Amino acid sequence: MSLTPRDLGLDRPISRRDLFDGIALASLGSALGPVPAARAASTPFAVRGDTAEALSVPHALRDGRFWEHAGAPEPTGERYDLVVVGGGRAGVSAANGWLLRHPSARVLVLDNHDELGDPRPPVRAAGPDAVMCDAESFGADTLVTTASPGWIGRLPIAEAARRDLLRLHDEPPDWFPGLSAEAKQERLAELTYSRFLREVCGAHPDVERFCRTMPSRDWAYDARAFGAIDAWGTGYPGFAGLGLDRDKPSRYNSPTVRRDWHGAAPAAAPALDGRALLRLSSPVVSVRDGVSAATVGYFDGDRVGTVEAGAVILACWSAVVPYLVPELPEERRRALRQVVRVPALHATVRLRDPGAWRRLGVERVRWTGAYWCATEFAPPDSVRLVATPCRSELGPDAGSAAGRRELIRTPYDVLERTIRDQLARLLGPVGFDPAGDILEITVNRRGHAYPPEHCRPWHAYHPDGPFPADAARGPFGRIAIGGSDSVPAARADAAVLAAHRAVAELAR
Structure with missing residues (x-):
C-alpha cells in the first residue's frame, strides 16, 4: 500500500541534517530549495562541518x-x-x-x-542477514532471511532462476573447461559480475537482478561495474567449479581485494x-x-x-x-x-523506540533495487542506510561523474521520503510507524568520497x-x-x- 506524505511523517518537526562533503547544505541558501512551511519554524537543519567555502x-x-x-x-x-x-x-x-x-x-x-x-571506505561488514527482494526489482516486497536453510526456495523469483541460483551456490561447473588457471583469470578479468552471470553462466535474468547490489555497500557501485575477477576473489557464487587456487589472489584482482585476501586490516588513521x-x-x-x-x-x-x-x-x-x-x-x-573519485550517500535515522527493528530479528538487510541498497541496525537506537549514486551501468569512472551530478541535484525531501518509505516497508509489518517513530534524520552526501x-x-x-x-x-x-x-x-x-x-x- 502506498503511504501518503502525511502517513510517512514528512510534515513532522524532527531534527533534519543534510550534509554534502561535510557541509550543511542549508547554509548554502537555495541549495535545498524552500523549506516547507510545516517544518520551517520548528525543524532547523543542524549545521555541522565547514562553511560554504569548503566546496x-x-x-x-x-x-x-x-x-x-x-x-x-x-x-x-x-x-x-x-x-x-x-x-x-x-x-x-x-x-x-x-x-x-x-x-x-x-x-x-x-x-x-x-x-x-x-x-x-566503509569497513567490510559481515554479509546481510536478510535480503529484501523489493518491489522495484520483483513487483512486491518480500523479506527473505538468508541464514536459514532453504532460503533460495523462498525467493520471489522465477522457478528457473531458483534452479540457476542453487546451481551457482552449490554446484557450479567449470565454465572454461580446457583453459589454464591463468587463462581463466584473464577471462574473468574481461567481465563484470553481471556479465559473468548473464553471458557465461546463462543465468535467468532474475538471478542477475537478485545479485546486482551484492557489492554496493562496500564498493559504492553494483555488479554492473564490479569486476568478475573481484567477485571471485570476494567469494560470490558461481566460481567454485573453476578450480582456481584460493590460497592466493589473482594478479588481476584490485588492490583492496588483494589486501583483504588474508584478512589484513588497514592502518588506523x-x-x-x-x-x-x-x-x-x-x-x-x-x-x-x-x-x-x-x-x-x-x-x-x-x-x-x-x-x-x-x-x-x-x-x-x-x-x-x-x-x-x-x-x-x-x-x-x-x-x-x-x-575520478567515487560518490557515496549515507543516512542515519534515530528511532524513538528500536523495538520494531529488534522484532524484525535481523541486523543487516540488503535491498535488490530500491534507492537505499542497505539498511542495518546501529545500537542503541539508530538505523544506518547506504545508497550508491554511481551510475553503475556506465562503469566506475563515467558512472561516478554522472552519479555525482545527480546527487548534487537531488532535493533533500526526495531523500527523506525514500528513507521513510523503505523503513515503513521493512519495519511496518512489525509495528513501526514512519510518522511517529523517527526522531532525527542525518543525510551525508559525499560527492568525492573514495579514491578510485x-x-x-x-x-x-x-x-x-x-x-x-x-x-x-x-x-x-x-x-x-x-x-x-x-x-x-x-x-x-x-x-x-x-x-x-x-x-x-x-x-x-
Missing part, C-alpha cells in the same frame, strides 16, 4: 570565477619548512613523516573544512603531530614555485593570504591540483584530471601499468603530489603510501 572555493577555481572577485593576494609574512595542502589521512601522514625526518621543522597544514575527518600548525577553513587557491621558496595562497573567508614554504605537499584530490598549480606541464595536468581503485575490466593498464598516476607524480620544483589518488593501492592504504612517497621525493 564553493574549489568549484569557483575550477570554473574560472574565483580570481574575478578574490582580490590580490596579501603576504602574511609567514614562512614554513613544509606546507601541506589537505588535512585528511594523507596530509596528516605527510606532516608527521616530515617531522620524523626534521624534528625542528616548521610545518603548516591547510584544510578547507572546519574539522578533520577520516573519510574512509594517524593523529596530527602536535608540533605541526593546523589551519582549518582555509581552502588553498594557488601554489607556485619560486626562486628561493614556494608561495602558497589560501582563502580565509575574507581575503587570500600567502605564506612561503621550503616545500609543499599536495595531499588533496588529484583533480584539484591543475587549478592550484597552473604551471604544471600539460601531460601531468591531463593525467591528474583522469582521476584500479580494477578490471575497466582499466586495461591494471595490473602492469603504466598507470595514469605515473605521469602525474614526481616533484615539480619544491612541490610534490601526495594525495591518495596518486597511487595504485588499496583505498584505505593509498593515502599513507602517497604521503610517505611525497616526503621522500622532496627530501632527496
Whole structure:
C-alpha cells in the first residue's frame, strides 16, 4: 500500500541534517530549495562541518570565477619548512613523516573544512542477514532471511532462476573447461559480475537482478561495474567449479581485494603531530614555485593570504591540483584530471523506540533495487542506510561523474521520503510507524568520497601499468603530489603510501 506524505511523517518537526562533503547544505541558501512551511519554524537543519567555502572555493577555481572577485593576494609574512595542502589521512601522514625526518621543522597544514575527518571506505561488514527482494526489482516486497536453510526456495523469483541460483551456490561447473588457471583469470578479468552471470553462466535474468547490489555497500557501485575477477576473489557464487587456487589472489584482482585476501586490516588513521600548525577553513587557491621558496595562497573567508614554504605537499584530490598549480606541464595536468573519485550517500535515522527493528530479528538487510541498497541496525537506537549514486551501468569512472551530478541535484525531501518509505516497508509489518517513530534524520552526501581503485575490466593498464598516476607524480620544483589518488593501492592504504612517497621525493 502506498503511504501518503502525511502517513510517512514528512510534515513532522524532527531534527533534519543534510550534509554534502561535510557541509550543511542549508547554509548554502537555495541549495535545498524552500523549506516547507510545516517544518520551517520548528525543524532547523543542524549545521555541522565547514562553511560554504569548503566546496564553493574549489568549484569557483575550477570554473574560472574565483580570481574575478578574490582580490590580490596579501603576504602574511609567514614562512614554513613544509606546507601541506589537505588535512585528511594523507596530509596528516605527510606532516608527521616530515617531522620524523626534521624534528625542528616548521610545518603548516591547510584544510578547507572546519574539522578533520577520516573519510574512509566503509569497513567490510559481515554479509546481510536478510535480503529484501523489493518491489522495484520483483513487483512486491518480500523479506527473505538468508541464514536459514532453504532460503533460495523462498525467493520471489522465477522457478528457473531458483534452479540457476542453487546451481551457482552449490554446484557450479567449470565454465572454461580446457583453459589454464591463468587463462581463466584473464577471462574473468574481461567481465563484470553481471556479465559473468548473464553471458557465461546463462543465468535467468532474475538471478542477475537478485545479485546486482551484492557489492554496493562496500564498493559504492553494483555488479554492473564490479569486476568478475573481484567477485571471485570476494567469494560470490558461481566460481567454485573453476578450480582456481584460493590460497592466493589473482594478479588481476584490485588492490583492496588483494589486501583483504588474508584478512589484513588497514592502518588506523594517524593523529596530527602536535608540533605541526593546523589551519582549518582555509581552502588553498594557488601554489607556485619560486626562486628561493614556494608561495602558497589560501582563502580565509575574507581575503587570500600567502605564506612561503621550503616545500609543499599536495595531499588533496588529484583533480584539484591543475587549478592550484597552473604551471604544471600539460601531460601531468591531463593525467591528474583522469582521476575520478567515487560518490557515496549515507543516512542515519534515530528511532524513538528500536523495538520494531529488534522484532524484525535481523541486523543487516540488503535491498535488490530500491534507492537505499542497505539498511542495518546501529545500537542503541539508530538505523544506518547506504545508497550508491554511481551510475553503475556506465562503469566506475563515467558512472561516478554522472552519479555525482545527480546527487548534487537531488532535493533533500526526495531523500527523506525514500528513507521513510523503505523503513515503513521493512519495519511496518512489525509495528513501526514512519510518522511517529523517527526522531532525527542525518543525510551525508559525499560527492568525492573514495579514491578510485584500479580494477578490471575497466582499466586495461591494471595490473602492469603504466598507470595514469605515473605521469602525474614526481616533484615539480619544491612541490610534490601526495594525495591518495596518486597511487595504485588499496583505498584505505593509498593515502599513507602517497604521503610517505611525497616526503621522500622532496627530501632527496
